Amino acid sequence: HPLVTTGALGLVLGHPFDTVKVRLQTQTTYRGIVDCMVKIYRHESLLGFFKGMSFPIASIAVVNSVLFGVYSNTLLVLTATSHQERRAQPPSYTHIFLAGCTGGFLQAYCLAPFDLIKVRLQNQTEPRAQPGSPPPRYQGPVHCAASIFREEGPRGLFRGAWALTLRDTPTVGIYFITYEGLCRQYTPEGQNPSSATVLVAGGFAGIASWVAATPLDVIKSRMQMDGLRRRVYQGMLDCMVSSVRQEGLGVFFRGVTINSARAFPVNAVTFLSYEYLLRWWG
Numbered sequence: 001h002p003l004v005t006t007g008a009l010g011l012v013l014g015h016p017f018d019t020v021k022v023r024l025q026t027q028t029t030y031r032g033i034v035d036c037m038v039k040i041y042r043h044e045s046l047l048g049f050f051k052g053m054s055f056p057i058a059s060i061a062v063v064n065s066v067l068f069g070v071y072s073n074t075l076l077v078l079t080a081t082s083h084q085e086r087r088a089q090p091p092s093y094t095h096i097f098l099a100g101c102t103g104g105f106l107q108a109y110c111l112a113p114f115d116l117i118k119v120r121l122q123n124q125t126e127p128r129a130q131p132g133s134p135p136p137r138y139q140g141p142v143h144c145a146a147s148i149f150r151e152e153g154p155r156g157l158f159r160g161a162w163a164l165t166l167r168d169t170p171t172v173g174i175y176f177i178t179y180e181g182l183c184r185q186y187t188p189e190g191q192n193p194s195s196a197t198v199l200v201a202g203g204f205a206g207i208a209s210w211v212a213a214t215p216l217d218v219i220k221s222r223m224q225m226d227g228l229r230r231r232v233y234q235g236m237l238d239c240m241v242s243s244v245r246q247e248g249l250g251v252f253f254r255g256v257t258i259n260s261a262r263a264f265p266v267n268a269v270t271f272l273s274y275e276y277l278l279r280w281w282g
């Protein structure tokens with residue numbers, strides 16, 4: 001389907017930005033966005049930016065179905081109005097927020113193992129395997145999942161899941177409030193928002209929610225990398241306290257710029273697909 005293809009394309013184009021974000025959040029060797037990009041390109045070539053991309057692509061359909069499915073069904077239950085009636089009787093922002101939080105909470109559990117494997121692979125700095133050089137620790141997504149299962153146990157696959165849930169529950173509420181608020185602002189009453197409005201509102205919903213999500217995103221990524229060798233953090237709180245002690249409060253905003261640049265296009269196309277699907281099947 002063309003819209004699913006656009007969604008996947010958005011993900012592919014956004015992935016290099018995501019890799020730079022993850023590295024800035026978890027490694028201290030980079031001085032900033034440009035330094036990180038130059039180093040990745042020099043040591044790992046263009047392919048370095050695309051590490052860890054296969055599981056997000058494979059899981060995007062499931063994760064987004066859970067997110068948008070739970071959101072719209074919760075809204076249906078809360079407001080008792082169908083999607084067709086919704087333009088005439090718009091739901092309250094409280095209901096939108098609660099439905100968004102529910103969607104965020106449940107999608108976090110589906111996302112957790114895929115996100116963990118993505119982050120572990122993105123953080124491998126070895127260039128592509130060359131004959132004679134030692135291979136990277138994880139040789140691909142399936143090998144990575146199997147190794148984590150073997151070395152860290154089944155619960156190891158959910159490392160960082162708690163921080164991920166705390167990150168997504170309120171911020172997905174913010175995501176849908178921003179989207180609906182902007183759509184209402186720029187759409188005449190009773191009408192459907194235009195494609196341009198949907199793209200812009202979706203893009204800003206992505207930025208607003210990711211800015212709010214960044215502090216816990218940093219902690220989540222660090223928790224996911226912990227356990228790779230020696231365990232450094234006793235838990236999420238310990239990770240927060242020692243990160244702030246060592247790097248100052250600025251640590252909570254690591255990667256926010258590059259992530260916002262990624263969030264706009266990715267979420268613009270996500271909401272455009274969502275609106276089209278609702279109008280066809282809603």
Ligand SMILES: CN(C)C(=N)NCCC[C@H](N)C(=O)O
Pocket residue numbers: 167168171172175206209210213263266267
């Ligand atoms: C701030 N957060 C966690 C969110 N807004 N989540 C909703 C979906 C985000 C989209 N898949 C993305 O990758 O940008």
